[in-house]
Amino acid sequence: MIKRSLMRLRYVSLFAVLTACTTVAPQGPVQTPPKPTTTTSPPAAESSSSPTAVDAPSASAPLPANATFDDWKQSFIAKAAAKGFAPEFTAQVLSDVKPQAAVTSSDSQQPEFSKPASSYMRAAVSASRAAAARARLDANPNVAEIVANSGVPAELLGGIWTMESDLGRVQGNIDVVSALATLAYNGRRRDWAESELIACLKILRDSGIGRETLKGSWAGAMGQTQFLPDNYLTLGVDGDHDGKVDIWNSDSDALASSANLLAKAGWKPGQEWAVEVILPVGFDYYLAETTKKTPAEWAELGVKRADGGYWKPAETGEQATILLPSGAKGPAFVALPNHYVIRKYNNSTAYALAVGLIADLIAGRSPPVTPWPVEPPLSLNQRMKTQEALKAAGFDPGAIDGVIGIGTRQAIRDWQRANHMTADGYLSFDLANQFVVMRGGAAEAR
Structure with a gap:
């Protein structure tokens, strides 16, 4: 039933955008202040492995x-x-x-150990979590209206809801x-x-x-979809029409508020958040994460959709980036603008990927065809020594803080290229140990 319902919601959503597109302006609930402040957590440094960056x-x-x-x-x-x-x-x-x-x-x-993206995905994304979200969405009489008013698809709201509070079960x-x-x-x-x-x-x-x-939460985020107090005041929506905005006890209010936030953050109806792709032999991994090209331009470099499908007309002119959350050995994604809208909620690559992958499962789409590699977590010592070694070698990672964010990943990418390695910017367990040894330490055991 949810499948039919979600298909109907997508058509309603598109109609809503055509009739109310002037209401969509940027901002989202967690972490980046440029536009109207819309974030569910405080201003933060981005982390690729899990949304726990200091x-x-x-x-x-x-x-x-x-x-x-x-x-x-x-x-x-x-x-x-x-x-x-x-x-x-x-x-x-x-x-x-x-x-x-x-x-x-x-x-x-900083956490003593940091989960790699692959471990985070296996823990966060599952068919059972998607099925639970699908059932709650399907049973909610207000979801169709929420989607129509915001242009944000029901499955994406289900992904946010699942990740933020396990469908309201864990609110802090x-x-x-x-x-x-x-x-x-x-x-x-x-x-x-x-x-x-x-x-x-x-x-x-x-x-x-x-x-x-x-x-x-300890950072002040509240309710089923973890709104900060100011977001509650400026973006909260009475989704069940009972005259109050109750993001703690009303599923509809929580979902409508999140939909409002994502719409105002610039959600583009009718477009995917990201698409898994297969990279060609000889692909220049240095292009990942920071280089923007249209899907057609990526295709000219041999990048193919993993599902064998075609890009939607609305997506063909968009600027998109290649994401390698587990490096060259894991799944690759072409991230479209909606991926970065999700990151207004929590500025973590892994978080946004988990939300999107849960949403895909809710909507009946397939999980990634490329398996996630199995790797142990990185210790704080490994992360800190990596940054120290990069800086000592002339590749500035930014602050020596143990956060493997975009600055550190770019420094790794530059170091890898200078040393004739696959420049995917990924800090694997073995590479982290190599940096530890470069700083005079002993390699850590798996």
Whole structure:
């Protein structure tokens, strides 16, 4: 039933875009501030392996070195007063708030081990998860309207919903006010955290929502599709028409809000998010990730769709990139603009791929034909030594922080090319050990 339903939704979605295309403008819920802020997690550095990259600090005027948490509270109460919130109200909201050690730890620590993309995909993407999402979507009487209003396909919303909270099952139980207050006091992203706290004050003052409802992740994301407080205020939608926006308990409200966010982030109806491709023998892997070409231009280089199909007319003129989440030995994808819209939700290549692959399964499409390679996780030592070795060799990876983001991958790619290796930019376990040895360390055991 869902298959027929999703086909019908796609036609409805296309009609909605033709009749309301002027409403689509960029932005999405997590991680990149350029357009209207639409992200479900704080501003962060991109990671290719899993969406756990440590967030990049934003510039904030520091409190005095010896400032206490109460000093920060008084400073914030004054800032909130300048935004129209009575000092008594803000003080009451913060009265029971104390710094949360777990939040500080989550914000500041790099994971000791980082899953490779292949392990992440095997854990996140499964037929059973897709079937569960399909059943929930099929049973929801408001999904057709949500798709028609936003142009975002139902299966993609199901992928987001699955990845963000396992269809509402895991929403986080941390007091969001306390989490954001802790992040603000710690100072690494004070401006951002305080702006989200201001949004919390507005929710509590104006929306009829109690403090006990504002539960979520350590980074302040709330509800079934993990919205930050400001996104809740600006992008939340009453999807079930009961007069309130309840992203915690209403499937329809959570889905409609996410659809609104993705539409405003620039979702292009009628186009895929990415397509698995087969790369020709002798392909120049150095072109991956940073080089943009149209699908036709990639085809001229011998790149073929793995499904043997054809590009949609709307896709042929789009700029697209080749993604190699597991390097030359794993699946390759041509990422279309909608892939980067998904990354407004969480700026991780692996996250966006997982969302898209779950969506494909929900819609009845096939999983990748190229199997994911099996590799052990990388230790923090391996990741740090990799960056140190690259920098010492004259290939700047950016910050030496253990985050294997786009800067480090480009440095790896440049180093590989200079050393006559396959320049896929992928940090395999063996390559990481090679960098460890270059820094005078001992290779780690698998």
